[in-house]
Structures are given as C-alpha cells and as structure tokens.
Amino acid sequence: MKFKDKHRFVRSNMKKNKTRVWMTILASTIGCAFLIMLASIGFAIHKTAVDDVMSFRMVNEILIHKDSGEITEKDVKNLEQIKGVEAVTRKKFTPANQLSIGEYYTYANVMSAHMPSEEKAGFELEKGRMPKNENEIVVGYHFAKELRKDMPENFVEGLSEEDAQKKMNELSYDGDLLNTTLAYHIKVDNPEIKADASVKTLEVKIVGIRKKPAREWAVDASVFITEDLHNQVIKILAELDPQAEFADSYEEVKVFTASADDVKEVTEKIENLDYQTYSIIKELKKMNVYFTLFKAGLIFIGAIAVLIASIGIFNTMTMAVTERSQDIGIMKAIGATPKTIKGIFLLESGYIGLWGVGLGTLLAYIISYAVNFVLPIIMEQFVGEKAPEGFMISYIPWSLTAIAVTICMSVTLISGWRPAAKATTVDVLKALRRDV
Amino acid sequence: MISVKKLSYAFKIGKKGKENIVPVLHDINLHIERGEIVAIVGRSGSGKSTLLNLISGFIQPEVGSISIDHTQVSGFSETDWADFRLNHLGFIFQSFQLIPSMTAFENVEFPLVLKGVGEQERKQTTIEMLRRVGLESFIHHYPSELSGGQQQRVSIARALILNPPLLLADEPTGSLDSENEKELLSFIKELNKEYGITFLIITHDHEVASIAHRKVEIIDGSLREGRMLHEVQR
Numbered sequence: 049m050k051f052k053d054k055h056r057f058v059r060s061n062m063k064k065n066k067t068r069v070w071m072t073i074l075a076s077t078i079g080c081a082f083l084i085m086l087a088s089i090g091f092a093i094h095k096t097a098v099d100d101v102m103s104f105r106m107v108n109e110i111l112i113h114k115d116s117g118e119i120t121e122k123d124v125k126n127l128e129q130i131k132g133v134e135a136v137t138r139k140k141f142t143p144a145n146q147l148s149i150g151e152y153y154t155y156a157n158v159m160s161a162h163m164p165s166e167e168k169a170g171f172e173l174e175k176g177r178m179p180k181n182e183n184e185i186v187v188g189y190h191f192a193k194e195l196r197k198d199m200p201e202n203f204v205e206g207l208s209e210e211d212a213q214k215k216m217n218e219l220s221y222d223g224d225l226l227n228t229t230l231a232y233h234i235k236v237d238n239p240e241i242k243a244d245a246s247v248k249t250l251e252v253k254i255v256g257i258r259k260k261p262a263r264e265w266a267v268d269a270s271v272f273i274t275e276d277l278h279n280q281v282i283k284i285l286a287e288l289d290p291q292a293e294f295a296d297s298y299e300e301v302k303v304f305t306a307s308a309d310d311v312k313e314v315t316e317k318i319e320n321l322d323y324q325t326y327s328i329i330k331e332l333k334k335m336n337v338y339f340t341l342f343k344a345g346l347i348f349i350g351a352i353a354v355l356i357a358s359i360g361i362f363n364t365m366t367m368a369v370t371e372r373s374q375d376i377g378i379m380k381a382i383g384a385t386p387k388t389i390k391g392i393f394l395l396e397s398g399y400i401g402l403w404g405v406g407l408g409t410l411l412a413y414i415i416s417y418a419v420n421f422v423l424p425i426i427m428e429q430f431v432g433e434k435a436p437e438g439f440m441i442s443y444i445p446w447s448l449t450a451i452a453v454t455i456c457m458s459v460t461l462i463s464g465w466r467p468a469a470k471a472t473t474v475d476v477l478k479a480l481r482r483d484v
Numbered sequence: 485m486i487s488v489k490k491l492s493y494a495f496k497i498g499k500k501g502k503e504n505i506v507p508v509l510h511d512i513n514l515h516i517e518r519g520e521i522v523a524i525v526g527r528s529g530s531g532k533s534t535l536l537n538l539i540s541g542f543i544q545p546e547v548g549s550i551s552i553d554h555t556q557v558s559g560f561s562e563t564d565w566a567d568f569r570l571n572h573l574g575f576i577f578q579s580f581q582l583i584p585s586m587t588a589f590e591n592v593e594f595p596l597v598l599k600g601v602g603e604q605e606r607k608q609t610t611i612e613m614l615r616r617v618g619l620e621s622f623i624h625h626y627p628s629e630l631s632g633g634q635q636q637r638v639s640i641a642r643a644l645i646l647n648p649p650l651l652l653a654d655e656p657t658g659s660l661d662s663e664n665e666k667e668l669l670s671f672i673k674e675l676n677k678e679y680g681i682t683f684l685i686i687t688h689d690h691e692v693a694s695i696a697h698r699k700v701e702i703i704d705g706s707l708r709e710g711r712m713l714h715e716v717q718r
Contacts, residue, residue, distance in 0.1 A: 049598050049600060050597075050600050052603075053600075057597075060585070061585070137577045291715045347557060375584075375585070377581075378581050378582075378583055379583075379594075379598075380566065381540075381542070381569070381581065381640070382569065382570065382575070382594060382595050382598065383566050383567065383568075383569040383570025383571070383576060383595060383598055383599075384566060384570075384598055385562075385563045385566040385567065386562055386563060386566070387563065388566075388598065472601055476542045477537060477542050477543070480577065480579075480581055
C-alpha cells in the first residue's frame with residue numbers, strides 16, 4: 049500500500065471521529081505548548097545572563113594576569129608571538145587626571161593605550177579618528193557631560209533627586225568636543241611641594257569620540273592617551289616630585305584572538321607560559337553547565353504534561369482499533385499485511401501528534417511573544433519600574449523547538465505503538481463474526 | 485488447483501493448560517482441479533467452514549498439508565498468507581463483509597490499493613468491474629444504501645478485481661432472496677465458464693450445490709466425495 053493511499057485512508061478515518069480526534073490534538077497541543085513555555089523561561093534566563101556577560105566583554109577577549117610579577121613590554125611581545133593572537137591591548141592608568149576647557153573641568157579616568165592594537169581589537173569611534181600625534185587624545189562618548197562648571201551654592205537645594213540631576217546637566221558642556229583643545233593639568237599630591245610648583249599644564253587635542261556603549265545605562269567618560277603622552281606625563285610628574293615612584297608596568301592587558309573558536313587553544317598556550325587567564329568563554333562554560341541542568345529540569349517537568357497528553361492518544365487509538373476491528377478483519381482477509389495495518393494506525397497517531405506539536409509550537413510562540421510584550425507594560429503600570437533593557441521572560445530558540453518536537457513526536461509514536469500492534473493481532477474470524 | 489492431504493484439525497477450548505480438545509476435521513484428502521466448481525456441503529458443525537478457513541489461512545493446520553496453485557501454503561507466516569490471499573484468492577462471504585465507511589467504489593478498489601496499483605489504473609479497473617456486476621450507477625453509495633443483492637455484487641466485484649484464479653465462497657446466498665440467489669448462481673457459472681475461475685463453495689443449500697461440478701460432503705469431520713454435476717443432472 050502506497051504512502052499516499054495510507055494518508056488518504058487515515059485522513060478519511062480521522063474525519064469520521066472529528067470531535068474525539070480534535071480533543072486529543074488539543075491535549076497534545078496544550079502539552080507541547082506547556083513544555084515549550086516552561087523551558088523557554090529557562091532559556092530566557094540563560095540568554096539574559098549570557099547577554100549580560102557578553103555586553104561587557106567580547107567573546108574573543110582574554111584577560112591576562114601574572115601572579116609572578118608585573119606585566120611588562122617583554123611579556124606583551126611574548127604574547128603577540130603566540131599563534132592565533134590577533135592583538136594584545138595594554139593599558140597603563142595615568143595618575144594625572146584633571147582636564148579642563150574654559151570654566152568646565154573634570155577628573156577623568158585617564159589611561160594610555162597602544163592605539164594600533166586597540167584598532168585591531170575593535171576599538172570603535174563615534175566620530176573622528178585615532179590619535180596619531182603625542183598630544184592627541186580620544187574621549188568616551190559621555191565625556192562632554194562630565195565636563196562641568198563649578199556648582200553655585202544652593203544650586204540644587206530643595207529639589208528631588210531626579211530634578212537635581214536634571215539641573216546638574218545644565219552645568220555640563222554642551223558643545224561639540226571634536227578637534228577641541230583641552231588643558232591637561234599634571235599635578236602631584238605632595239604637601240611638601242609648593243602649590244605653584246606642583247602643577248604643570250599641557251595642551252591636548254580631542255581627535256576622536258568613542259562609540260556610545262551598547263547598554264543604555266552605561267557611562268563612558270574615560271580618556272585614552274597615547275603611550276608617548278603617558279611617558280611624558282610620568283616624566284613631568286617625576287620632575288615635579290623627584291621622590292615619587294612610578295611603576296612601568298601594564299595594569300590591564302588583554303589578548304584578542306581572530307575568532308571565538310581560537311580562544312580555547314590560545315588560552316592553553318598562554319597558560320603554558322605561566323600567565324593566568326580569564327575569558328568570557330571560560331565564564332560561559334561554567335555558566336552553561338548550571339543553566340543546562342536547569343533547562344533540562346524544566347524540560348523534564350514539561351515532558352510530564354506531554355506524557356499526560358500521550359495517555360489521550362493511547363486511549364483514542366485503542367478505541368479506534370476496537371471500533372474498527374471488523375474493518376481490520378476484512379482488510380486482513382482481503383490481503384492486508386500486519387505491517388500495512390500497523391503502518392496505518394501509527395500514521396494516524398503520528399498525525400495526531402504532528403498536529404498537536406504544530407499547533408502547540410505555534411501557540412507557545414504566540415504566548416511567548418505576548419508575555420514578553422505585555423509583562424513589561426504591566427510591570428511598569430503596577431510596580432512603577434521599567435523592566436531592564438533586553439530583559440526576556442520567555443525565549444524560544446530553534447533548539448528548544450527541535451527538542452520539544454522530538455520529545456512530543458517520540459512520546460506520540462510510543463503511545464500509538466501498542467494500539468497499532470494490537471490492531472495487527474485482530475483475529476480475522478472473530479472480526480468477521482463467522483461461524484467456525 | 486487445491487490439494488489437501490491428510491488434514492486434521494481440533495479446537496482447543498478452555499484455559500491454557502486445562503484445554504479441552506474438540507476434534508473437527510479428521511484425515512481430509514481433497515483435490516480440486518483448475519476450473520472446477522466444488523461445493524462442500526454438510527450439516528451445521530460438521531466442519532465445512534473450518535475446512536474453508538484452513539484453506540484460506542485464517543487458521544493454521546496442525547496435521548496435514550495444503551497446497552494451492554502448486555504453492556505449499558501450510559506453514560506460511562501471517563505476512564506470507566496476506567500476500568498470498570491478495571494475489572491468489574478471492575472471497576465471497578455470507579454477510580458480504582464490506583467496509584461500512586467506504587463507498588461501493590472504495591470497497592472494490594481496496595485490493596488494488598493494497599497492491600499499490602496507481603490511482604488512474606485503479607479508477608479505470610474499478611469502474612469497469614462495477615459495470616461488469618451491473619453497479620455502475622451505485623459507485624458512490626455506501627453499503628448501508630444498497631440492497632442485499634447489490635452488496636453481494638460489490639463483494640464479488642471486490643473478490644474479482646485482482647483476477648484471482650480461485651474464489652472461496654462461504655454460504656454466498658445465505659443472506660439473499662431467491663431472485664438474487666438465482667442471479668448470483670448464474671453469475672458464478674458465467675465466471676467459471678468465461679474466465680475459468682475455480683470456485684470452492686461452502687453451502688448447505690442444495691440449489692447452490694446443484695451448480696457445482698462436484699459435491700463433497702463432510703460428515704462428522706470426515707469427507708465423503710459426492711457425485712459429479714453431470715451425474716446428478718442425469
């Protein structure tokens with residue numbers, strides 16, 4: 049019997065018991081949707097956690113630490129020679145950090161960077177270019193906002209925190225900083241040195257503004273200077289305060305690989321050179337183990353609903369076999385093989401399962417979308433707080449859909465197997481009610 | 485066509501281990517030639533239907549052998565029997581045994597579907613067969629919408645659709661009135677004469693037995709060969 053004919057035969061049988069078949073499909077739909085929805089909560093929490101971790105660091109980034117001492121230029125050269133390393137970024141924090149333009153000033157987080165490596169590692173600019181000369185700098189996207197005039201007395205008195213913040217913004221620099229020259233005040237904090245001898249000022253030009261951080265709430269007001277400028281600042285500080293000591297090591301060294309796939313191999317090589325490493329891949333690996341167990345638990349609980357639905361399929365198919373035992377007997381008498389009969393009933397339970405899985409998956413996607421759309425609104429309305437950016441309650445990746453479809457279809461076929469096998473054992477003579 | 489040798493059969497009645505053995509057939513030997521119409525007659529409970537069920541493969545013999553069309557069928561698996569029935573045997577039952585949820589067309593077409601014949605060829609063959617049994621205007625009727633005689637004709641059409649060399653009929657006229665009975669018997673004679681189909685008919689009706697070339701009587705599980713048709717007629 050051809051598949052097309054089996055399909056037609058099964059469809060015609062299913063049509064005869066529409067209500068019963070649709071109720072069974074409904075049970076499968078609910079079971080499947082429940083499984084996907086429950087697991088989707090686990091997937092959403094996992095995704096949110098991973099996104100959160102990844103929003104701060106890049107996947108191909110390896111943070112380097114050295115227990116046995118400071119990381120120097122020699123170490124950087126060693127790291128750069130490892131196969132698979134795309135760039136080694138290194139930063140030194142510069143002690144002098146006051147910058148001003150006219151009456152606006154700020155104390156920023158100033159650090160030197162090796163600009164060619166930063167470019168290779170994916171340092172992105174909102175506008176402008178990377179520094180080429182010693183007195184050129186790049187500032188963070190929010191640097192201008194942090195450049196403020198002195199606050200007059202009683203400026204924010206009596207205002208709420210929110211209003212005070214708004215009013216403070218009036219003090220911020222609101223012009224375009226690109227190609228603007230700032231005064232960089234290099235000052236030592238030694239009370240033994242006279243005030244006029246403790247400060248020296250350099251002029252620096254902003255040639256680039258760093259790209260806005262991906263996170264809405266993140267504030268980037270840092271200042272990136274060249275290594276040459278850093279050396280000059282250290283030299284000036286040493287002149288101003290000969291007793292002061294300044295380390296010549298890197299405070300932050302990161303290795304960037306060409307792709308995320310290289311991270312594992314490069315990490316191993318770096319660790320063999322007696323460095324300690326920390327990468328997002330390492331962190332995610334630990335996190336993934338925990339979340340995989342959590343998701344497996346949710347899938348297991350969800351599968352119970354599918355099992356309950358499968359009892360419905362088992363009942364429906366058992367009733368179908370009992371009701372059609374005479375038809376089965378006639379079919380066997382004419383020449384239908386046990387394989388054909390089993391195939392027909394398995395196909396019928398398979399179709400019930402397929403409809404259930406199809407509708408269940410669709411329903412799960414609709415509920416998932418609705419929950420993610422509606423719940424933040426409800427939260428804002430009733431709790432008065434906005435949901436964090438990128439927050440998800442339910443997330444259905446294709447892998448979850450594949451897992452759910454596999455579980456539901458397997459359970460469906462298992463529950464339909466016994467009735468189908470029972471159909472093959474129908475006694476022809478009993479079915480035909482013949483006088484033997 | 486059919487060769488039954490030393491066939492014995494007994495029913496086991498009761499729970500497993502405590503079964504009562506009820507002998508039904510004892511040392512049956514029967515040989516039917518191609519193109520013959522053979523009637524098996526006997527009283528109720530004599531074992532005539534059991535013999536037909538053994539020849540049809542619905543029950544398996546424990547002693548003796550059966551061969552049909554030079555094929556040793558005793559010992560066949562269920563799948564082998566299904567294939568053999570589809571390709572070699574046609575059945576006409578007393579209560580027609582049509583699938584109630586299928587139309588006359590679908591019932592007749594079903595053996596072709598099982599055999600995997602293409603849709604176009606199936607349609608053509610089925611309509612032709614229904615025309616042959618005079619039911620071309622009832623193709624979309626369900627069995628419940630047909631008279632007893634019409635249902636039996638659908639059943640015959642289904643039995644003939646794959647051109648089997650052997651037709652097994654169990655009380656074929658049992659549910660028919662005398663007019664339909666006559667019509668059916670003349671149709672059987674016509675099929676035998678025109679197409680050489682072999683018929684094995686189980687009946688207790690002398691009218692039915694009268695069309696057979698040979699009459700075989702079963703008395704208390706043993707077979708007694710009857711007179712040939714021409715002898716009866718003479």
